[in-house]
Amino acid sequence: MISQDMVKLGTARSVIRDIFEFGMQRAQVVGEENVLDFSIGNPSVPAPKEVQDAIKDIIAELPPKAYHSYTSSAGDNNTRTAIAENLNKRFGTDYTLNNIFMTCGAAASLNICFKAMITDEANEIIVQAPFFPEYKFFIEAHGGKMVLLDPPEDLTIDIDALEKAITKKTKAVLLNSPNNPSGVIYPKENLEAAAKIIKAKSEEFGQPIYIISDEPYRELVYTDEEVAHIPNLYDNTVICYSWSKSLSLPGERIGYILVPNKVENYQELYAAVGGAARILGYVCAPSLFQRVITRCIDVPADLEVYKKNRDILYNNLTKMGYKVAKPGGAFYLFIQAPNLDADEFCERAKKYDLLMVPGAGFGAKDYMRLSYCVDTEKIEKAVPIFEKLLAEYK
């Protein structure tokens, strides 16, 4: 009588969760400081002081009804205007509040987009591996089907595979750059090539094919690589954003959907986003944090610790001979297992209480994901262990 799919999804402990629990148990035996748990993507940098100040100021300055009441379902006008202006400044666009729909974070944004776009069980959403595994469940929750592209050598978008995968059933291509789990930033030329193909196919089939760009890591970039603003490359682009990582607010569930005016049927799509948010019970994005965002919109992400951790690991591992995906952003290293069996490598690493997530669940079984959003001390402890592990393979 209960949905067995939901029971399974609620019972199935994810691989990541299992590793995390193992780490907790080991911590009780060997001490927390000796468990090198790189499994979870929870920001280790605290939310900046500006966030705490904004909360305190709002409470001091305004009556509770000014920030605890319902906002309109699209969100507070000042918040949406502040976001539009911030984007315009950075990307040379001309967005207004009418292009922004506030949401309870990126997962909510994606769900709302899928509900708005998927009309039929035959509808397909194309996803490039390696990918965030929850995508599949979100797409299927609204009756769609995920079509997965195998990862190419450089872990960017496989343009040939994309061209073959697009059919009349394709509703959207979901992109995620900087990428979770790989940390790779898709080069502008790669995105342009993808845009060209999608545009051609869209014209061939006489129907819009959207790019949905999932961008929770947009601000977490450690090189001078450009994170392209995809609506500047392809008109039918919708962006899903969250402050979970950039302001270290993952628990507060605050983000937005951007629907630019130049999206085909902009009016309809923006309305459908509102309809989908409504019937999925999202009502409005958390109201106090909408005001916090208004005041903190220009606060930069604090990248210092992440960059330091990334540099130590990336430099040492590549020097040793590990193959590591080019980690331009996010806070993940994606490391190829020496014998291309990441499951086995991760098991071996466990002996040293070094915990990572094997890549099979991300659609890339040769690799493992290492989250470097941890204390630098643990990063330093991990380096000699990687050396030992590699020696075991020689």
Place this chain on the structure above:
Amino acid sequence: MISQDMVKLGTARSVIRDIFEFGMQRAQVVGEENVLDFSIGNPSVPAPKEVQDAIKDIIAELPPKAYHSYTSSAGDNNTRTAIAENLNKRFGTDYTLNNIFMTCGAAASLNICFKAMITDEANEIIVQAPFFPEYKFFIEAHGGKMVLLDPPEDLTIDIDALEKAITKKTKAVLLNSPNNPSGVIYPKENLEAAAKIIKAKSEEFGQPIYIISDEPYRELVYTDEEVAHIPNLYDNTVICYSWSKSLSLPGERIGYILVPNKVENYQELYAAVGGAARILGYVCAPSLFQRVITRCIDVPADLEVYKKNRDILYNNLTKMGYKVAKPGGAFYLFIQAPNLDADEFCERAKKYDLLMVPGAGFGAKDYMRLSYCVDTEKIEKAVPIFEKLLAEYK
């Protein structure tokens, strides 16, 4: 290419919204103080001081990561324990944190329950009119069908109609007491009679039929009528709760689902709730406000203004000869139109800038809903207008 159902839901301005907009326009002409807008159910009592204090204390006492990080999807353990203990104290139950699943408010709770329970397009959820109109969209969002029971004379549960409506397709009966839009509290005997019927049908069909009890108004009660704790009357009961009204936090999206141990297949249903929350992108309930709830769990709802408004209106209207549903709780009066045509009455009232919502959308077209969560001054201004309106019918 876009879901036209979602476009419609996002474009269709609700009746309530239309009335609200009309009120805004009239305010510009005659002054805000002269528009008696009783259309919207937004709490007029501000969140209690304890909430602001809790936020300030949390920020002062804890590092940001302690309250901005992801909680587990079910919610913070301390929060869930505090809620279970509060319920146990009041209702003589023995809940633990394992019976509580934190959510982004009651609308989220309902969506999650429907996604967990509905397995087939034939599945039906029975709803007693008058009812909150969004229920229909939430049920249909997950592929189910709403079966509506017409309102009986006293606006409680129509036991005979319920008995006839339950079939093998029935997954759940959705109850809402104190009721939006009527303010009626379902008497314990009425609930017991419903429970008896549901139990008998459940045994007849050899499958559980749940009661889903939507209780955002549980704490808003003005008489000594008992708001029964339905799990004490019927084992297969799940409760959806929200602090939107009791702590005046509608914008913060914080609530929970209660799944008692004695629910058939408790383990499965609780797991399915987790699975449904996961794939609908809910991730976790807002983390700062989970901690606020822990600290404010015993703070009583401030009823003084609502009770005063209710008494003025109810006493005067009934004295004049209006028929009003017995308003035990919530902050709504449900008033029968003198000629049983609430659409017409609401139009006439508009001449006096007195705005209410006609009952057709709530499944009770003889009635109109008046939200008395407004300043008492406006309540007092409305009384003579009701008198004039009634005179027009004589």
